[in-house]
Amino acid sequence: MHTHLVSAPATFFFIIIAITLVQFPVPSVHAVDDDRYLNCSETFACADIMNLGYPFWGSNRPEYCGYPGFELNCSVNPPQLNVADMYYRVFEINSVARSLKVARVxxxxxxxxxxxxxxxxxxxxxxxxxxxxxxxxxxxxxxxxxxxxxxxxxxxxxxxxxxxxxxxxxxxxxxxxxxxxxxxxxxxxxxxxxxxxxxxxxHRLWTAINLGFMVGWNANNTMCDRCEGSGGQCGFNTSTNAFACHCKPGSFPATCGSDIGKYPFHWLI
Incomplete structure (x- = not known):
């Protein structure tokens, strides 16, 4: 029986390739998800309301950083939100309490x-x-x-x-x-x-309507908490019409590093 041995130069070559792949992952030609992570990491201002983030989007904030139904019209002050074909003036947004104060336009x-x-x-x-x-x-x-x-x-x-x-x-x-x-x-x-x-x-009727009312929001709140806990930024996949967790190495359906391969654009590691 003959034993085939790999030559020392060939073994050294394979070791070098393996180390290179581990330390320097090869990006996909479509690696745009890292840009999504960076873009969604930035808060944005909408009229006089500052430091806004997920689930809101509009103005210069891309749709994939928000959630459907939360697009703000920032060309007016205060901003406006369209809910079920009715427009509301948005007076304040509390991201911690996940609530906003609105009044009918x-x-x-x-x-x-x-x-x-x-x-x-x-x-x-x-x-x-x-x-x-x-x-x-x-x-x-x-x-x-x-x-x-x-x-x-x-x-x-x-x-x-x-x-x-x-x-x-x-x-x-x-x-x-x-x-x-x-x-x-x-x-x-x-x-x-x-x-x-x-x-x-x-007078109270007129004043009360003008002052508006408070509502809470639910834009996959639990999934967003898990995504942020894994180091990601909450967002949306407009191709699959589902929640997305934008992370440094790419976007995933739930948390950073979960379900690798389900999304078409991610780093190959």
């Missing part, structure tokens, strides 16, 4: 918008009302005679308001609770959340 400085539509933010799975939020109901184009159907506690001054162009013998009402006696009598009833509410009067 169509109700800014008015209680008589052109279109009477319910607030949409609670229809989104991304947002939820925080404690202390009160849902006001605004009833539009109600017969003036309907005041006789209101509970006695809701006939005091401040529970009715007028809009330009109101027809004769019609009025509008608002309440922090549903008035069943008005259902079917008024042309429209609209839910508008507010954060601060007390003794009702028309």
């Amino acid at each position: 169509d109700y800014w400085n008015t209680t008589c918008p052109a279109i009477h539509a319910n607030t949409t933010i609670d229809r989104s799975t991304l947002f939820s009302y925080t404690l202390g939020t009160t849902n006001l109901t605004l009833y539009y184009h109600c017969p003036a005679s309907s005041i006789s159907r209101l509970p006695t506690t809701q006939t005091a001054d401040g529970f009715s308001f007028t809009c330009a162009g109101d027809a004769n013998n019609f009025t509008n009402y608002y309440s922090s609770s549903s008035i069943n006696s008005l259902l079917g009598l008024c042309a429209n009833n609209v839910k508008v959340p507010v954060a601060e509410w007390g003794t009702p009067n028309n």
Whole structure:
């Protein structure tokens, strides 16, 4: 039986190659994920709100650094957020509490918008009302005679308001609770959340709507915590339409170094 021995020069050559591959990984020709990690590591400013990060994106912050539904329009001040085809003014963002304070654009400085539509933010799975939020109901184009159907506690001054162009013998009402006696009598009833509410009067109604309300957000919060814990930056893979953890060596579906090979762009090690 013959034994084939590898020559000393050949053995030395293979050792050199192995050491080189370990110390100097060969990047993919499409190695763009490291740029994503760097880009998403930077916070951004949107109008007067500073130091914003995931899940928000917009302005000069790429979409892959954020999450769908959190694009901010930074060309106006305060910024605006579109949720279920309704625009909201964004007054403040608390990244630690994962909450933001918003107010409806169509109700800014008015209680008589052109279109009477319910607030949409609670229809989104991304947002939820925080404690202390009160849902006001605004009833539009109600017969003036309907005041006789209101509970006695809701006939005091401040529970009715007028809009330009109101027809004769019609009025509008608002309440922090549903008035069943008005259902079917008024042309429209609209839910508008507010954060601060007390003794009702028309000035308080206008002020409360302008001040807005608080909502919390959920943009894969648990996955983001795990991603950041592994040294990554939270983001989104626009190709697979799923959460992405952008890391120094590339992007991964969950945490840095997890599920290597599932994403097409990563460092080969």
